[in-house]
Amino acid sequence: MLYREAGQFKTSYAKDLAIFPIRQDRWFIALVLIFFGLVVPLIANDYWLKSILIPLLVSSLAAIGLNILTGYAGQLSLGTAGFMAVGAFAAYNFNIRVPELPLIVDFILAGLCAALVGMVFGLPSLRIKGFYLAVATLAAQFFIEWVLTHFGWFTNYSSSGVISAPPMKMFGFAVESAVEKYLLTLGVVLVMALAAKNMVRSSAGRAWMAVRDKDISAEVIGIPLMKTKLTAFGVSSFYCGVAGALWTYCYLGTVEPAAFDLARSFLILFMIIIGGVGSILGSFLGAAFIGLLPIFLNNMAATIGHGTLQADTMANLEHVIFGGLIIFFLIVEPHGLARLWQIAKEKLRLWPFPY
Amino acid sequence: MTFFFEVLIGGLLAGVMYSLVALGFVMIFKASGVFNFAQGALVLFAALTFVGFMEKGLPFWVAMAVTLAVMMGSAILIERFVLRPLVNQPPITLFMATIGLSFLLEGLGQGLWGSQVRALDIGIEDLPFDVLGMTFSKFDFFAAGCAALLVGALVLFFNKTRVGLALRAVADDHQAALAVGIPLQFVWAVVWAVAGLVALVAGLLWGSRLGVQFSLSLVALKALPVLILGGFTSIAGAIVGGLIIGASEKLAEVFIGPYFGGAIENWFPYMLALAFLLIRPQGLFGEKIIERV
Amino acid sequence: MTKTIGDVILRCDNISLSFGGVRALSDISIDVREHEILAIIGPNGAGKSSMLNVINGVYHPQEGTVTWKGQTRRAMKPHESAESGIARTFQNIALFKGMSTLDNIMTGRYTKMRRNLLWQALYWGPARKEEIEHREVCERVIDFLQIESIRKTPVGRLPYGLQKRVELGRALAAQPELLLLDEPMAGMNVEEKEDMCRFILDVNDEFGTTIVLIEHDMGVVMDISDRVAVLDYGRKIADGVPDQVRTNPEVIRAYLGAGH
Amino acid sequence: MSQGGAPLLVINNIEVIYDHVILVLKGVSLTVPEGGIVALLGANGAGKTTTLKAVSNLLRAERGEVTKGSIEYKGQRIDRLTPNDLVKLGVVQVMEGRHCFEHLTVEENLLTGAHTRKDGRAAVARDLEMVYGYFPRLKERRKSQAGYTSGGEQQMTAIGRALLAAPKMILLDEPSMGLAPQLVEEIFTIVDALNKKEKVSFLLAEQNTNVALRFADYGYILENGRVVLDGEAQALRENEDVKEFYLGLSSQGRKSFRDTKHYRRRKRWLA
């Protein structure tokens, strides 16, 4: 009986429009935020911050981006990493070529560049649909990778095509340590996640979903398909672009275009499908699942597997388990972890009655 | 000019190799509307299994038969444990499931047979011979022959058996197909088994060119533009698409590539296919996407 | 009945439409007058739905013109027709399956919402105010259609009849001048049809909305429409007040059958 | 129950849950006798479609589950069979909302119905002609892709497709939806003919109560996942509530849709 909205009446539409209309949810979210914003920086070590949490947050951001495009607007895309690359290299170039600009402006500009590129590659979506579009977005993926490898200007003529993020400064403070980078990432991701949530629950989001669910009737209602799809591509790529910049600046430090290869695009796609297509929360859950599972399995292998199984077999077993779990979760809940979470909440709400 | 034709013909022959992989995709898409991401993994798995048995000392044809049996067994398992529980789910979910499957197959294949690189010799010479100043390889013509045979058999299979119609029905609407009594489980098992056979043929041909190793699963990337160009549902499309992609990709790389620093082969076919799609959104031979209110 | 039927507000002249070999509409002219309820009836495949599709621009006829709000043209763009005050429902429900009832109805307000994406991302101040304003309009529609209890339910889970009602809600939310309804009562039982008729009549009375409606239930058609047009395999065979049409021998032969 | 004929299909107290949480049928029992036409009536969302899908085992594809009770056909439990087995046993469902195979032509759609048949091409061809006989409009459009045919044409295709399976029992979900009045009448005449001549039994979910009760032998009224009333079709037609709520007749005879009131008499069975 703990989780019930009983007694919480909404007296205005404004209240009903709150992100978390149920009080318990608000508490829960507040706790989560306090945990990740205050507790984690105090207790987590470098390993957790640098190689688990930061990439996790950045991937979540990219996943939110892809979710806007694929989950909300229904345009399946396999070019995510390409747009991340645009963001990463744009941020780098703004940073070194116009050093006067504050870093946060670089990030925003990076996002905008990615958005622009995204919109260009989004143009075919007006005619091409479904898996055809998905494969067509691969054109973006490969083309962007190629451009960045082949035109030295983008990498400031580094002989190997690798760029290395200059030291970061944010509002006059140097962002160097793991905690600082983590907090920067967390801040950006939270603000952008909130903005995404806001967009998807207002008219832009509804237009995206309408186009996703039934584009003809969306058009008949007066939703211009072109504008809607292109904004979806733009916003989505903006998110991916910022994610790419963060990936470079806060996580890897140095990247080559190949860091944003097709495999990364796929990983992000996995994240949203496992997490929940059309769910902001799902983007985080999916990123956690896809990002952490292999690491977890690998750690398990390192601790348990040593000696019991041949190392080769262990490594491949990780793949088998990873693949198996993806299938398992899809069967349990095709709508992803976010849906599972929702069902759990629904059950909790009804508890102790089964239905 | 000779050089142009040499590139052109070489490209066409390369295209046939792409088609071989694309065919597997088409089979499964036709039958279930599933975009089978695991086709590349199937190719790898089939080739690994085959080489594995060869190394165990089985003669060529026996190894072939055993591998085929393994592929069929896998088809049945895949149907039972992956597809059946996901019937009537949206295509993207099934697509994802096949991605899971590809991880599983890659892990399983390499776990069972090891991840070292193996040579595969199917007894067809890969030596060049000259015609009118152009150099070709026998192997390529052999591959083209195999592809032609395979396509012939598949076309017969689809057009002359009841399964063909059932497949197309299933691809349109799982639930309605169930309702009219189409045995979905059987149909899917059959199709996956056929896709397994296609994968085996592709695996042997590609494997004898590249060696049997993980990278075999990446040949799928070559098949995707072929697929969208030809249309997801058309066997003929897979072939024609392959030829077009193969030829234009090579011509572009040789004659346009140098102006841009080369290596345009990765994106060029996709861009080309994209351009085609703008004219025909369902690919050259694909089924028209029906939109009605 | 105090309502006065006004002038012709929509005029379709000599519309012809064919798909490949199939001639769906041949040389059809239909007028729609302000405030009236016009029913279109006819056997299956007669071209009724195609006619609606032509009116709001989903199909582009090969010949003929549509005149709406003083503009005469061959074909409209669907979203232009929506912006100029035409809303519709579909024969095969075309709701947005992944969204809740409320969100579906809110999409009906799309053309009326002005705040840009940045405001929406902030969801604060004017954007929030706008959202609330439109929400109020939608809530009125929801009240009116008595679907309060399913406000937050994803429409995909709703039974057929309710989906039809939500679809009507979505169209109403746009506060259209002309409402096109394609078999709004198919698959409903009498009780639900009564409700639906009530809604349609109320919309027509209270807001003065002009309605064009396709329906197969002759009871409904005869009772609520002001005028009936009959199509038969692409041709218009009759047009007039219900009683006139009901007794027209050609209509009886082509559509009603002896039973009526 | 006073139904004639041996029970062919017996549904015993079934409960259906969607998605593990949504309880839709809360104990539904009904019987279809051999050679009978049984109508399943009820408002939107009462659970008619769900009941039919429970029988044809299509629920699983919708993430629904029969959690209690049993379903027997000819005395044999069928809850575990696949839809394909059921069709082979002669139980075919015509799904609500048509569900034609969009990319197949009308004729191909019809032929898919014959997928399970083993009695040869000639027999199938004969039945195909029979269906064209019933629905001449389909013959005209046989070469069109079903996705492009009109709503009514699709409905005919769906029904025809089921007929081609040469079924013993048809689960008909809202056959009259979207059909012109003439055709509705025709379809029920066909149902009647099949029932009389070929001894096909029907379980029929219908909103058009009027016609349904005219042709059915027996009827069940479903509300909120429960059977609230059942009886001979004749008796149901006389029932006050049924008259008011399902037939649109009040004590003064048929009332106009224009004059329906905003308030209603309470349904007696809810009291």
Next chain:
Amino acid sequence: AWAQANEQFVPMPIYRTGPYAAGGTGVFGAFMDYLALINERDGGLNGVKFTWEECETAYDNARGVECYERLKGKGPTGAAMFHPLSTGITYSVFEKGAVDKVPVVSIGYGRGDAMDGRVFPYLFPLITTYWSQNTAKIKYIGMKEGGMDKLKGKKLANIYHDSAYGKETIDILNKQAAMYGFEVKHFPVAHPGLDQKAVWLQIKQMAPDWVILRGWGVMNPTALKEAQRVNFPREKIVGVWWSGSEEDVRPAGAAAKGYVAAGFHPAGKNFPVIKDVEKFVYGKKKGNVEAERVGTIYYNRGIIHGIVSVEAMRVAQEKFGKKPLTGEQIAWGLENLNITAERIKALGAEGLLQPLKTSCLDHEGGGAVKFQQWDGDKWVIVTDWIEADKKLVRPLAEESAAKYAKEKNITPRTCN
């Protein structure tokens, strides 16, 4: 178990899956074998036993970083050093290494300019870099042509994997072309390089005298096959060492016969150290790769990783005491290596390893390569050690390192 005090921890960021698994398993497997040998035969390095832990990177940069972070702090004194075995991962972790004081060792890959230890104190491209290797290759070609002056007017084609790794030598090749008056054309091959028909047709058109192959993984056998198809003589193809393992040529079958590749060590089991590994490690069933692979190119490369790493720790122990050491201390060892011919002999690696002497200025040390030719069945050494053209390489490296230092605001250390 690493909590015990007298142990030195060595991270193993291996890749056992993915397209390059053959390299990952071979090199790291042998590396672990060598450490195991020291533990089993000598009871550790001066009593300090080696421990290690694998972490699967799948050759992915992001996962490589995760492995680095995961393993850098393990063991009583933290990670001794980090061998990324991937140019990409090297780029991603070396800056972190400088901050954490964990030496990053890239033997035969990674940044060419990192040989300048003033700017890269914690990065060690030991033995040889791509740049040095490239100059040796040109020397080899010159030798075959009958003198460096004969290079004038020759045509070279450089086929490279279109990635950071592949592009490393473009600049230096251009420089050398200008120097020696040959013509060089660069042909990128898009990853993964499954089909190279277009490139090879272009090569056929160009008809170069020599082809330089910088492939990786499946790109190598494919290149050799394609060469056969256009009738390009394999003897005229010179590969880098990542194109010169058995795994690179076997799948090409007969097409590979005659192909030449650079190497900083030979294949084969006929070295006392490898005999010892077979005896002490495989004899006790503690081997880390399939026994058949012992003595292959990748395997022997792993042994060299082992020898060099352990020698560095030995040097460091001499200075800091015979106990587990920190990364900082081992970095000193890496910087003060002096593996002489006698020492190599004592190690049982005569002919396997070249003499190596590093310093604060020079983090590379050796720089010589041998050339080997595939005879259809095994690699046969065809040259003696060929020294790199340090006069050319060193200034280039310093220039590039200085540029990097400027970009990053690093003040180079002064070495004395």
